[in-house]
Amino acid sequence: MLDLSIIIVNYKTEALILDCLNSIKKFDAGFSYELIVIDNCYEPGANKQIVSDFPGLKWIDAGGNIGFSRANNLGLSNSVGKYVLFLNADTLIIDHSIFNALNFLKSNSAFVAVGGLQVDLNGNPLPYYSTLNEIRKDLYILPNKPVFQKLILALLPTENFSKGETNNLVGAFILTTKTALQKVGNWDEDFFMYAEDAELSFRLSKIGKLTYLENVKFVHLINENEFRRTEYSWANRFSVQVQLSNFLWIRKSYGIFPLLILYFNYILLVPSFWVWKFYKNLSEGKKMFANPKNQRLLDKKVRILLNYLPSLMFAKKKFFKIKQEENIDKINS
Numbered sequence: 001m002l003d004l005s006i007i008i009v010n011y012k013t014e015a016l017i018l019d020c021l022n023s024i025k026k027f028d029a030g031f032s033y034e035l036i037v038i039d040n041c042y043e044p045g046a047n048k049q050i051v052s053d054f055p056g057l058k059w060i061d062a063g064g065n066i067g068f069s070r071a072n073n074l075g076l077s078n079s080v081g082k083y084v085l086f087l088n089a090d091t092l093i094i095d096h097s098i099f100n101a102l103n104f105l106k107s108n109s110a111f112v113a114v115g116g117l118q119v120d121l122n123g124n125p126l127p128y129y130s131t132l133n134e135i136r137k138d139l140y141i142l143p144n145k146p147v148f149q150k151l152i153l154a155l156l157p158t159e160n161f162s163k164g165e166t167n168n169l170v171g172a173f174i175l176t177t178k179t180a181l182q183k184v185g186n187w188d189e190d191f192f193m194y195a196e197d198a199e200l201s202f203r204l205s206k207i208g209k210l211t212y213l214e215n216v217k218f219v220h221l222i223n224e225n226e227f228r229r230t231e232y233s234w235a236n237r238f239s240v241q242v243q244l245s246n247f248l249w250i251r252k253s254y255g256i257f258p259l260l261i262l263y264f265n266y267i268l269l270v271p272s273f274w275v276w277k278f279y280k281n282l283s284e285g286k287k288m289f290a291n292p293k294n295q296r297l298l299d300k301k302v303r304i305l306l307n308y309l310p311s312l313m314f315a316k317k318k319f320f321k322i323k324q325e326e327n328i329d330k331i332n333s
Contacts, residue, residue, distance in 0.1 A: 004033040004102060004175075005081030009071040011040045015090040016221065021057075023093040023219075028256050030099045036079055040070040064333075067169070067321065069187035069196045074201065076178070076186060084192055088172035089192055092219035094133040095120075101175045112180040112208030113201075115166070116173030118220040130212075131159040132168045135198055136258075139246055140265050155261075164212050167205040172195030176204065188252065192321035194245035202253040233294045234235050235273050241322050244308055248320050251312045261313060263317050271273050273298055295297045300328050304312055307308050 006024065010017055017037060024035070041046070042061040043220060051059055058078060060073055072086055101114040101318050111212040118126035129135045135157045142148040159167065174197065187196055201248040204210060238246075251259045281290045304326045311318060 002034055002081040004031055004083045004085060004098070005036060005037065005075075005079035006085045006087055006098075007036045007072055007075035008087050008089050009038050009068055010089055011065065011077070012043075012046075012052060014046050015082060016089045017047075018053070020089060020091055020093070021050065021054055023091075024098065025054075027093055027096050027098065030096070031102055033098075034058065034079065036060065036075045038075045040065045040067075040071055053294065065152070067189075067192040067319070069191045070189045072187045076181065080198060081177075081178070083175060083177050085173070085175045086171065088220065091172055091209060092221070094217055094219060095215070097173075097216045097218055098175070100213060104211075104213060104216075105175060105177070110209050111211055113169055113174055113176035113204050113210045115169035115175075115210065116216045117211045117212050117214070118170060118172065118324070119217050121219055121221075126171050127223075129168055129198075130201060132198060132253075133157070133159050133245070135168065136250070136278060139238075139243075139250070139262060141175040141237075141269050142265070164214070164226040166201075166210050167210075168198055168201045169204075169210055171200075172220050173216075174200075180204060180207060190248060190317060190320055191245055191253075192319060194202055194242045194315070195249040196245070198246075199249040199252055221330040225285060235269060235298050236294055236301070236329075240304055240326055241327070243305060244299065244320055244322060247305065247312055251315065256313055263305070263309060267307065270295075270299055270302055272297075297328065304328070 005052055008017060008020065020036060033203060035054060037047075037050075040062050047059055051057060060074060060078060062074060063291060066074070076084060080246075083105065085098060085101075097116060100259060101116070105111060105114055118128055120126055129138070136156050137152050142152065161167070183281060184200070188199055191199065239333050247259060247262060250262060271304060274292075277295050278288050281288050304322070308320070310316075311320075
């Protein structure tokens with residue numbers, strides 16, 4: 001049996017994948033592996049250079065954009081390695097990160113998964129959520145005042161782990177075992193994009209330890225896509241797809257009550273955001289309704305998210321991908 005199956009999901013990122021695979025090849029000493037690419041937007045000939053340079057690679061047409069979780073599971077079902085590395089297309093392996101992660105997991109049975117520390121092309125660390133509660137705190141949209149910070153801290157206390165240990169691994173680099181994935185049920189296919197790594201991390205953390213290692217780093221280029229946030233105001237810092245996927249994760253991992261608290265926060269925010277805007281405009285000598293772009297955008301987002309509330313509350317099995325017309329960050333950018 002091969003040591004490792006490396007699974008990469010492609011969506012019009014052939015040039016990035018070629019660079020990624022070359023970086024893997026540069027540091028592939030010490031372990032046997034296979035390469036699997038799941039193509040969520042197959043275009044005949046687009047992968048010609050890649051399959052020529054890597055003749056042993058498995059390139060699988062997903063038949064359309066089936067999302068990140070389903071693509072990873074498709075790759076998993078076609079893999080033969082004992083260990084599995086889920087790797088983003090927009091990454092570059094540096095040093096011997098894969099070998100280091102693999103060797104650690106082989107030697108430490110208490111751990112079920114290893115994540116990679118993200119750096120930019122200059123080697124500078126990139127920010128990430130080191131625990132699940134850090135993500136949950138950021139989902140709340142509240143004024144940056146001490147009273148609200150204390151409220152969130154009381155609701156979501158700081159999670160403390162031994163050095164390097166965590167309960168959240170960034171989905172751009174997750175190395176685990178097939179055995180662990182079988183125990184927790186693989187990637188959850190209700191997710192289209194975003195938060196599926198947090199949800200998987202939550203389940204993996206219930207059967208063993210997760211960790212980041214100082215000698216496991218990778219370059220993350222953070223490739224842009226149509227669902228990334230485009231409005232960076234305080235209230236509109238997440239796109240609709242990001243918000244929906246995170247609400248889905250909260251419902252699955254923590255239940256109905258935390259989900260409803262988040263919805264209550266967003267619903268209450270709408271009138272509060274308008275009142276703040278009116279006050280700000282009038283205090284600056286402007287017309288009361290001047291420049292309401294962010295308020296209107298938030299209104300639309302909350303209405304869209306409310307449409308998904310029944311499905312989330314009743315844990316309906318479905319593919320939580322927003323409609324094209326609901327991708328209002330893109331439409332309004």
